[in-house]
Structures are given as C-alpha cells and as structure tokens.
Amino acid sequence: METHILKTQKISLAAIIDTVATHDLKSELLIPYRAGTALSLDASAVERIGTPGLQLLRSAANSFEGAGFAFTITAPSHAFLSALKDAALDGANTVRTDAGTL
Helix, strand or coil, X not given: CCCECCCEEEEECCCEECHHHHHHHHHHHHHHHHHCCEEEEECCCCCEECHHHHHXXXXXXXXXXXXXXXXXXXXXXXXXXXXXXXXXCCCCXXXXXXXXXX
C-alpha cells in the first residue's frame, strides 16, 4: 500500500510505560491517526515498557501502515529494544525503528 506523507506528528514516549501510561498513550496516538498524519515516536527516554505498551505500539504500527500513513520509532533506548526482544517482538517485520526493522 502506498504511504502518504503529508505531515508527521512527533511524540516522545514516557520513561515508564505501564498499564496506566498505555491507556493515556492510546488516546495520544489516536489524534494523529484520526487526522490522517504520519507518526514518529521518540523512544529515547524509555526506561521500562510493559507488554500492554508494546502491544499497543504494534497495533498502532499496523493501523497507521494499513491506512497508508508512515509510523516510525526513532532513537529506541536500550531498555526499549530489550523489552521488544524479551516480548519476542524483535522478529522481522514487527516494529520498524530508525535502527532497523525489529
């Protein structure tokens, strides 16, 4: 599917993404999705992210890309990358970051 690049909304992820933060993040992710813009998430500050947060990001990536909008995760922290690996979400074509496809 063709990716539309009209403008990109940038969001910095919180240091701790637990269940409560995941709920808040979902609301924040819906804004650019409903506006039909690309999304760039800065994951450099992430110190801890739980499975619900990772699942939300995976679902968001699918939704954005399915609608033809770019979805990227930039500057993933070591903790973020470790959480992806621990949750077995580091396989090919699961989550794309500026460090490569995870």
